[in-house]
Every structure is written in structure tokens, then in C-alpha cells.
Amino acid sequence: MNNRIKSVENLDFKGKKALVRVDFNVPLDEHQNVSDDTRISAAIPTIEKILSDGGSVILMSHLGRPKDGPIDKYSLRHVVTSLQKLLGKSVKFAPDCIGEEAKNLAAGLKPGEVLLLENLRFYKEEEKGDEEFSKKLASLGDVYVNDAFGTAHRAHASTAVIAQFFSTKASGFLLKSELENADKVLENPEKPYTAIMGGAKISDKILIIERLLGKVDNLIIGGGMSYTFSKAKGGTIGDSLCEEDKLDFVLELMKKAEQKGVKIILPLDTVISKSFANDAEQGLSKAGEIPDGWMGLDIGPETRKLFADVIKSSKTILWNGPMGVFEMSSFVHGTVAVAEAIAEATEGGAFSLIGGGDSAAAVNKFGFGDKVSYVSTGGGALLEHMEGKVLPGVAALMP
């Protein structure tokens, strides 16, 4: 990381109110309980350092992608219990991230106290990087700290624009250590270098793939991402996830990969389902031959073997995005098979880096967290850092 950026470890927060951007975009179960607290626990060292100096902490984050203002499903209130448990102390909650109540709660914070603000994305100004909104948030604290590695690739109000309103700004422990760990791979990746992409954020991550082509030898595409590739190649994909406006882009991407000598490895078969439900009627189809009225929700057994063989012959492995809807027991097998192959490759000496909110949750859920080299809290952020980009959330911390 750029060594001109201040770190919380070199600051004294005594008597200060630190406004800390964290990434508490965590998976919630059907009862709105946190189902994986990796991202919350990863932010604890920074919070504790500020509190132990005699400062107070105002936490701000997004949760999910709300489109039309406040909605209970995406309320950060749902993370309070987990946060309190991990911190071992009570946390105040502001039901709006700006406005009178947030101001009063922030102003009344005593040293050692923690306040969590409601979801920043309940305001469209957050993603737009609106200056006025940033200023209102900034008025809540004296010092700005960014520890939201998972969101550092977004040039949003709370991750980037806000920094200009502070004379003291710093990276948290998590942001710093994530960048340092990723840099170990970035500097000298041993070959063959294989990237594995899956998940559901297709339009974002398809663009990243293009830029990874200059770095990797193999690119495995699974999960929700793969159906756009199938369709672009002329296949039928039923009701599977697809980014229609990226079909031409994907064809270009495959051409570019061939020119660069990068192997793109796509699924051979797909577990299909009549609806997006664990207990719906299920079947198996060849990739690109999914009948109407069905959707692909996991990679099939032939694909699992194909992907595992490539992974096991790799020396550097970068994985973001589950291979299927791993939250439902019927569609876990692809993600488990890939995690197993990565664990085996790692045991044989490969370096494996796995990132993303859901990917980290999957790896932990299936017990592979300590069988891979490093689990990052960032997915898109990790990939963008790995392609050599300075992330906006990091750039904003430079003096």
C-alpha cells in the first residue's frame, strides 16, 4: 500500500470521534440474522484500537443494493446483535445515516462508545458520490477512517468523496492488511495462474475479466456468470441469470483470450431447477441446452471434475464468486467441489486467494477457511486490485 497513507496504528484517537467506513454488507438468513460475520469480525481490531485510545466510533456501511430508499430487508439494524457480540459491548443505532437524530447521537457519544448508522444506500446520493451528502456525513466525526476493503473499488460518497472534508484520514487495519496480502500474489504469481469467477454480479465482473486476461493462464467461469457465456455462444439457457447487453462483449472477450493464449474453461453441464427454490423439481442438462421453464443453479458433475483438474494443476489460484446457489442445500455441490480442489492444490504448494462476501461465507460454511492460503473480505475490490488498479477508496486516503 502507498506508504504516504496514514494508518490507524499511527494515530492517537483520544477524545476524537472517528467516522469509520466499514463493509458490513453481510449475508442474512431468512430470519434476517447474520449468517456469516466474517466482515464484521474483520473490522473489530480497528474499532477496538480507537476505543482503547479513548476515542469514540461512528460506523457507516451499506447493506445490499436497495433501489428505492429505506426497506427493512436491508436495514443495518440486523447486524447490531452480531456486532455487539463480537465487540463485547453495546452499540447505539441511528435509524437514519444523516439528519438531526444522527447528529445528536454522534454529538452525544462519549469516549469508548460506538454508534452504527443506518444503511448509506437508503440515499441514492451515496452511490452517486454526492458532495452535499458526503459533507453531511463528514460533519458527524473529527477523523475519517476507511476500513471497508470490500467496497474500496466503489467511488461512492462514504468511500471516496467524503475524504476531502477531513484533515486527518487513515486506513484501518483491515484495509491495510488486505492490500498487503493481495500484493504478495500480485508481485510474483507462480504459474500456472488460474482465476475462477462465478457468482451473480455479472455486469460488474465481466468487465474485470477482460483486464485479468493479461495476467492469468486459465480462466474458469462458473456460477451465474457462465450462462451469459453459454448464450453468447448460441446456447439456450432457459430462465438462468443472463446479462443480455453483454453478449457481444463476451464474444469479444473469448476472442481476446484466444489471442493472448488464455484458456477460458466453461461448464459442460448444469444442475437445473424449475424455480429458484431448494425443493423445486430438479434435473441435469448439458451447458447451453437448458430447456424453457428451467434455470441453471449449479455446475454439474462433469464440470466439477473438469474444473477440479485445472485447479489442481495450478500454482496460483484466485477465486471470486460461488459456482451455484450455495445457500440452498441442493445447489452446494459445485462450490464445495471447487473449494475442495483449491484446498488440495494449496496442500500441494499452490497459493490460493479467495475473496468476496459470499465466497468467504461459502468457504467458511463448508469448512475450508483454514485450508486455503488467504480469505479476503473483498470480491470485486480484490479483483480490481489484482488487475493493478488503484482503488478509489485507497486513492482518497492519499494526502
Ligand SMILES: Nc1ncnc2c1ncn2[C@@H]1O[C@H](COP(=O)(O)OP(=O)(O)O)[C@@H](O)[C@H]1O
Ligand atoms: N447459477 C446461479 N444463479 C443464481 N445465483 C447464483 C448462481 N450461482 C451463484 N449465484 C449466487 O451468487 C451470489 C454471490 O455472488 P457475488 O456477490 O458475485 O459473490 P461474492 O459476494 O463472493 O463476490 C450467491 O448469493 C449465489 O447464490
Ligand SMILES: O=C(OP(=O)(O)O)[C@H](O)COP(=O)(O)O
Ligand atoms: O459485497 C461486496 O462486494 P463483493 O460481492 O464483490 O464481495 C461489497 O460490499 C460491495 O458491494 P456492491 O458490489 O453492491 O458495491
